[in-house]
Each structure stands twice: as C-alpha cells, then as structure tokens.
Amino acid sequence: MGNKGTGNESANRNEGTDGLPVSLESCLLDLRQAEETIRQQQRLLYQSEAQHNLLFDSLDEGFCTVEVLFDNADQSIDYRFLKVNGVFEAQTGIENPLGRTMREIAPEHEQYWFEMLGRIALTGKSQRLEHWANALGRFYDIYAFRVGDPMDRQVAILFKDITERKRQEELQAYLLRLNDALRSLSDPIQVQDVVTHLAMKHLGADRCYYCEIEEGNAIIRRDAFRADLPSVANVYPLSDFPILSTVINAGHPFVVFDAHTTELLDDGLRQLCLQTQAISFVDIPIIKDDSPCGILCITCCEPRKWRKEEIELARETAERTWIAVEQARAAEALRESEENYRAIVNQSIAGILKIGLEGNMLFTNDQFCRMLGYEGAELLAMHVNRIVYPEDHERNAAAFHGLVSEGRAYEIEKRFVRKEGAIIWVNNHVSPIFNNKGEVDAAAIVSIDITRQKELERQKDEFIGIASHELKTPITSIKAYGQILAAMIDQSSVPPTFTQLLTKMNAQIDRLIKLIYSLLNTSRIAGNQLTLQLEPIDLNGLLEEHVRQGQLTTSRHRITFIGEKLPSVMADVERMGQVMDNLISNAIKYAPKGGDVIVRAESRGGWVRVSIRDFGVGIPKEAQEKIFDRFYRVNDASAGGTSGIGLGLYICREIISRHQGQMAVESIPDEGSTFYFELPVYTERQ
Known part of the structure; x- marks a missing residue:
C-alpha cells in the first residue's frame, strides 16, 4: 500500500494542489520538451513531404491537383491548378499553371472536362477514361479522384498523353477498313471510287480525288465530293492545271491551310483555288522511278489547320491507292491474258495437257478432251497411265524419267486409249515446267493425233x-x-x-x-520383221574388212582404222557389215574434196564404241536430231548434191537399236562429222 502512490509522485511534485506549476523551472522544462516534440514532428513531416515530392516528380505520367470552381447553382464552371509535378508541362504544353484557371489558360477548353471534374468533386466517385482535349490538341488517358476534405472540392488527376498511340490506332483502324474495302476490287476505277469516298469521310473533307499522271495529263476518273459541289472528273493537261504541276515539282506532301493567306501560292494559283473552292488542301504526289504517276488530293472549302497525323494518313492512303490501282491493272491484264490464253489453247488443233510429276493430270484443253472422248473433269481425276496404251507404258515412263531427273524435253510417238476403247496414235512434245527454285515441277504436253498419218x-x-x-x-x-x-x-x-x-x-x-533392198529393210523394220542372226563376234576383224572394201571405192580419201583389243559382242555379222558400209560410204560422200576418214574402235566399260570420223561439210545443228529419221535428207548446197533417199542412217540406227545399242552423231558445219554406235559387251552365261 505504501508503494502504491510512488508512480505519480514525480509527476505531481511540481504541481500544487490546484494543478498549476509550482516553479518557473518546471514550466520551462515542459516548454522545452514540447518544442522538441514539435521539431521531431516537423522533421518527420519534412521527410515525408520530401519523399512524397520525390515520388510525385519521378512519375513519367502527368499529375496535378485542382480546385473545381462552381457557380451558385453548383454547376462546375472552371478549375484552378493547385499543384503539378515535373512532367506536367511536357504532357500538356501548359506553362506556369499554378494558381491559374483552365479557362484563363485555354478559353476553348471543352465543357465536358469541367462537368466531369465537377461530378467527381461532388460525388467522390473516381473515374478512368480516354478522351480528346481539343484545345490542347492531345488525347489523354486519365484517372481522376477526389482528395482532401469534400468541402474543399479538390480533385487529383493522374494522366498520360496518348496522342501518338491513338493516332497509330486510328491510322491502323482506317487502313484496315481501307484494305477490307479494296480486297475484293479488281477494277482500277472502282478502287479510286472507294478510296476517295472513304478518305473524304474519315478526314471530314469536302472533296477527294485521285489523279493518274499519263503522258503529261492528269486524269481524274472518279472523285468524291460534297453534295452541293460539282464533280471534277476529267482529263487535265498539266500545262493547264498549274496546281498539280506545283505539287509534282514539290515532290512531297503539299499542304495549304488557307488559300487566302498562304505564301505557298502565287496570285494565279490563289485565284484558281478560290474559284474551285479549294481553300485548304493536302496534295500527295506519288513518284516512282523518278517519274510522277499519281496525286491524291483532299480539299476543304474552309480554312483548316491540317494535323501531322492527318497528313500522314493522306500519304499512306495515296501510297496504298497507287498499289491497289497497279494491282488491279495487273490483275485486269492477267485476266485478259488468261482469257486470250484459254481462247488460243482451247481453239488449238493440238491437245494440250499439264501433268504433275506423279502422273496426275492438272490441266487439259478442249481438243485433248475431244481426242480422247472424255470430259475435262473426268481426265483431271485420272492418272495419265489410264489413257496410255499398256504396251507403251515402259517406253513412256523411261522418257518421262529423263525429263524429271535432267529437265530434258523430248518427243515421242505412242498410243492413247479413248474412252470407248479405240486406239489412237499421237505425237507428243513433252517439256518440263520449272518452279522458282529451278526444279522440275510439272510437264506440259502438246499432243497431235497422228492416227490418220500412221x-x-x-x-x-x-x-x-x-x-x-x-x-x-x-x-x-x-x-x-x-x-x-x-x-x-x-x-x-x-x-x-x-x-x-x-x-x-x-x-x-x-x-x-541396193535401193530395193533398202526399201525391203525399211518395210521389215516398220513391220517389226527385221530378223537378226546373233553370235559372239570380234568387231576388229569385221571393221578391218569393211575399211579395206571402202578404200577400194575411193582414191581421194585415206581410210584409217585405229583399234585396240576388244571384248566380244553379240551381233549379226551381215547387218553390222551393212551398218559399216553405210557409215563409211556416207563419210566418203559428204567429204567430196577427199581427205582422211578415221574408223576407231575402243572399249568403254560394259560397251564397245565404234566411230567413223570425216572432215567434210558437217551437219547443221538443227538437222542432227532429225538425220536418223526415215526419208530425211540434209538440204545443204555444200554437200554437192549427193544422191540418196534418206533411208541409210534410219536403217543403221534401227539395226543398232535391235542389237540393244545406241547410235548418235557429233558434227560441226564445215569441220566434219563423227558418227558412232555403241554395243553392249557380250557376257557368256554360266
């Protein structure tokens, strides 16, 4: 109990019974303690404010606190700036705003902003929005909320200038609409019609037109214009329309805010603008390969300060218009070309077919359908082997393989089977179709019905x-x-x-x-009745014998045989002698001035090659593929009018072919020719 009052003893000893300080010292002590407490609180407040201001000014968004001003009817009429952060001016363009009202700074500021801030000050309900501030020429993203005592009617505003973002969004949305509108158009005039109406509406202009520049003329095919204005669609010589000449010479967007006052126009151009009611305008020249090809013109009948984004939109519109017009023209030309192509292809007397590398038919003309008795859709659903005569499949596949692997065109005679089962003979010229990588992608076939000829x-x-x-x-x-x-x-x-x-x-x-026997051999070959008596032979002995016989027929030529030890080949001695006699005779005949004839035999792996070379008139390149055809003769005056009916080489190649060999020629006009054939080496079966 005795200790119970000790806790208050120190506190009460300086006070009298009436609660007043008992001495001056105790009073001063209390005063000093109170002052220290106040200083600590001031330091804390200063630190807090410093931190707050640091955070406030570090924001990359604008911030301000305003006092909303009302009239006697509690209608918001203005607001005064109380506080702003460091980026406020950059975000608004307003200098020294503190203590000033918005109507004082920007008298044309929209009423919407006053009403919105007044509503927040009265209700305390915050608001987030994106809105255009016309007087400031900017678009803002805003968050506004009430601060302090409601009676103070203060609102804090956190905001960011999003004008550029909105401009890009607006531009992209417009261009998307433009692209959507142009996507389905293939007529250049329709393109111009759609573009001019869309641009005029979007920019709120009074007139819009696109000029094509051709041979010194400005051609306006379509224009969009306000209902009370006349159309200006026409052809204008540039020499008579100086405004367009001025635009072209400028080479960049030509912008006039007010034709009455601008210094960009001389008196003559000014009067022309006033007469046509083009008081303000944006003209965009289109220059390609250093030559003008078009102009997009957007005009208003009143003065207008065109914004940067509007000029950029006009420039983008002009560029896309030119592209769309050129694409439409190209599509139109392609369409006409395709129509001409189809007309030519379908009226052709030849059947035309396109096939894929797997043999699927991709295209056929009307004549090919008539040749085979099918509808086009039926053929396109079939594999090409369905129409090729079975006995020709292997030969056809071998030739097509060469086209696919080497890109080599070829010509072939074969049989097709018509829909009703009849057989027709055709001569097909088959050419490779290459893709953009240079690879064979398909084949084009030109087919001639040669049944009657056969x-x-x-x-x-x-x-x-x-x-x-x-x-x-x-x-x-x-x-x-x-x-x-x-x-x-x-x-x-x-x-x-x-x-x-x-x-x-x-x-x-x-x-x-000799002629009769040649004709008989030709007949036998055509009827597949040329028989061979095959036996293993050494070609060297046969070649030497026929070289000696050939030398006896000429005194102006020296026929030389160059041989080596050769493996045996399976051959018909009589037929091979016939081949050698013909080739040596030709070498003598087509070297009328005499000279050397060289017969050479050599082993080449699994083949034996025999070549006969002369140094005579040679064979033109265009004739070298045809020289083995039946009845074909080279019409060359330098050959000296040599006789013959064009059967010798044909018979020779057929004989070699029936020996499973191959025959060809290499020749240079005026330097001579080398005919050669190759036969497979004989391998005795065990």
Whole structure:
C-alpha cells in the first residue's frame, strides 16, 4: 500500500494542489520538451513531404491537383491548378499553371472536362477514361479522384498523353477498313471510287480525288465530293492545271491551310483555288522511278489547320491507292491474258495437257478432251497411265524419267486409249515446267493425233514392201542376164562403146538392187520383221574388212582404222557389215574434196564404241536430231548434191537399236562429222 502512490509522485511534485506549476523551472522544462516534440514532428513531416515530392516528380505520367470552381447553382464552371509535378508541362504544353484557371489558360477548353471534374468533386466517385482535349490538341488517358476534405472540392488527376498511340490506332483502324474495302476490287476505277469516298469521310473533307499522271495529263476518273459541289472528273493537261504541276515539282506532301493567306501560292494559283473552292488542301504526289504517276488530293472549302497525323494518313492512303490501282491493272491484264490464253489453247488443233510429276493430270484443253472422248473433269481425276496404251507404258515412263531427273524435253510417238476403247496414235512434245527454285515441277504436253498419218504410213510401208518384193525378182533376173551377156561378148569383136554401156547398165542395176533392198529393210523394220542372226563376234576383224572394201571405192580419201583389243559382242555379222558400209560410204560422200576418214574402235566399260570420223561439210545443228529419221535428207548446197533417199542412217540406227545399242552423231558445219554406235559387251552365261 505504501508503494502504491510512488508512480505519480514525480509527476505531481511540481504541481500544487490546484494543478498549476509550482516553479518557473518546471514550466520551462515542459516548454522545452514540447518544442522538441514539435521539431521531431516537423522533421518527420519534412521527410515525408520530401519523399512524397520525390515520388510525385519521378512519375513519367502527368499529375496535378485542382480546385473545381462552381457557380451558385453548383454547376462546375472552371478549375484552378493547385499543384503539378515535373512532367506536367511536357504532357500538356501548359506553362506556369499554378494558381491559374483552365479557362484563363485555354478559353476553348471543352465543357465536358469541367462537368466531369465537377461530378467527381461532388460525388467522390473516381473515374478512368480516354478522351480528346481539343484545345490542347492531345488525347489523354486519365484517372481522376477526389482528395482532401469534400468541402474543399479538390480533385487529383493522374494522366498520360496518348496522342501518338491513338493516332497509330486510328491510322491502323482506317487502313484496315481501307484494305477490307479494296480486297475484293479488281477494277482500277472502282478502287479510286472507294478510296476517295472513304478518305473524304474519315478526314471530314469536302472533296477527294485521285489523279493518274499519263503522258503529261492528269486524269481524274472518279472523285468524291460534297453534295452541293460539282464533280471534277476529267482529263487535265498539266500545262493547264498549274496546281498539280506545283505539287509534282514539290515532290512531297503539299499542304495549304488557307488559300487566302498562304505564301505557298502565287496570285494565279490563289485565284484558281478560290474559284474551285479549294481553300485548304493536302496534295500527295506519288513518284516512282523518278517519274510522277499519281496525286491524291483532299480539299476543304474552309480554312483548316491540317494535323501531322492527318497528313500522314493522306500519304499512306495515296501510297496504298497507287498499289491497289497497279494491282488491279495487273490483275485486269492477267485476266485478259488468261482469257486470250484459254481462247488460243482451247481453239488449238493440238491437245494440250499439264501433268504433275506423279502422273496426275492438272490441266487439259478442249481438243485433248475431244481426242480422247472424255470430259475435262473426268481426265483431271485420272492418272495419265489410264489413257496410255499398256504396251507403251515402259517406253513412256523411261522418257518421262529423263525429263524429271535432267529437265530434258523430248518427243515421242505412242498410243492413247479413248474412252470407248479405240486406239489412237499421237505425237507428243513433252517439256518440263520449272518452279522458282529451278526444279522440275510439272510437264506440259502438246499432243497431235497422228492416227490418220500412221494409217497412211502403214499403207505406204505395205505398198513399199509389196513393190520391193515384186521388183526383186525381175531385177535379179535382169542382173543375171547382164552378167551372162557380159560373159558372152567377145571383147575383140565388139566396139568399146558397147562394153562401156554394158558396164554402166550393170552398175545401175546394182544401184537399183541396193535401193530395193533398202526399201525391203525399211518395210521389215516398220513391220517389226527385221530378223537378226546373233553370235559372239570380234568387231576388229569385221571393221578391218569393211575399211579395206571402202578404200577400194575411193582414191581421194585415206581410210584409217585405229583399234585396240576388244571384248566380244553379240551381233549379226551381215547387218553390222551393212551398218559399216553405210557409215563409211556416207563419210566418203559428204567429204567430196577427199581427205582422211578415221574408223576407231575402243572399249568403254560394259560397251564397245565404234566411230567413223570425216572432215567434210558437217551437219547443221538443227538437222542432227532429225538425220536418223526415215526419208530425211540434209538440204545443204555444200554437200554437192549427193544422191540418196534418206533411208541409210534410219536403217543403221534401227539395226543398232535391235542389237540393244545406241547410235548418235557429233558434227560441226564445215569441220566434219563423227558418227558412232555403241554395243553392249557380250557376257557368256554360266
């Protein structure tokens, strides 16, 4: 109990019974303690304010506190700036705002802003919004909220200038609408019509038109214009329309805010603008490859301060208009080209077919459908082998493989099967179609129906075969009679002229016999009746024999054989001799001035090659592929009018082909030719 009052003893000893200080010292002590407490609180307040101001000024967004001013009816009429942060001026363009009202700073500031801030000050309900401030020429993202005592009617505003972002969004939205509108258009005039109306509406202009610059003229095909204005669509010589010439010469956007006062126009241009009511305008020239090709013009009948973003939008519109017009023109030209192409292709007397590398048919013209009796849709659903005669599949596939692997065009005769089962012969010229990587992507086939020609050839071959066979017997008899007559005459009792005539007659009979046998061989080849008596042979002996025989027929040529030890080949001795005689005879014939003829034999892996080279007139390049065709002869004056019917080389190649070999020629005009053939080496079966 005695200690119970000690806690208050110190506090109460300086006070009297009435609660007043008992001494001056105690009073001063209390005063000093109170002052220290106040100083500490001031330091804390200063630190807090310093931190607050540091945070306040470190914001990259604008911030201000305003006092909203009301009239007697509690309608907000203005607001005064009480506090702003460091980026306020950069975000608004307002200098020294503190203590000033918004109407004092920007009298044309929209009423919307006063009403919105007044509503927040009265209700305390914060608001976030994005809105345009016309008087400041900026778009803002804003968060506004009430601060302090409601009676003070103060509002804090956190805001950010988003004008550039909004401009880009607006531009992108406009361009998206423009692209959507242009996407389906393929007519250049429609493009201009859509663009001008869309741009005029979006920019709130009175007129918009697109000029095409062609051969010194400005051509306005379509224009958009206010209802009470006339159209200006027409053709204007640039020399008579100086405004457009001025725009072109400027080479960049030509912008006039007010034709009445601008210094960009001389008096003549000014009067023209006033007459056409083009008081303010943005003209965008389009220059490609240093030449003007178009101008986009946007005009208003009243003065107007065009904003940077509006000029940029006009520039982008002009560029896209030019692109769209050019694309439409290209599409129109392509459409006309395709129509012409289809008309030509479908009226062609040749069948035209496009096939993929897997043999799927991708395109066919009308003539090809008629040739085979199918509808186009039926053919496009089929594989090409469905229409190729089965016996021609392997040969056709081999030729097509060469096209795919080497990109080599080829020509082939083969049979097609019509829809009703009939067989037709066709001559196909097959060419590779390359993709942008240079790879074979498909094949184009030009097909000619040669069924009638084949039938005529068959009839001709049949006639040749019959005629040759029928001529063979009497010619053989005439030959025998000539030989008997030559043996019977007495050289001493007959005139020399008689002997000479008999010798010439026998030579002509030999020539006729050779011709008849050539025709017989041709007939046999055409009828697949050329038989071979195959046996393993050493070509060296056969070649040497025929070289000696060939040398006996000429005194102006030196025929040389160069050989090496060769492996055996399977061959028909008589037929191979026929080939050698023909090739040596041709070498002599087509080197009329004489010279060397070189016969060479060599082993090449699994093949034996025999070549016959002359140094005569040579063969033109365009004739080298055709020279093995039946009845083909080179019409070359330098050959000296050599005789023949064009069967020798044809028969030679067919003989070599039936030996499973191949034959070709290499030639340079005026330097000579080398004919060669290759035969597979004979391998004895175990």
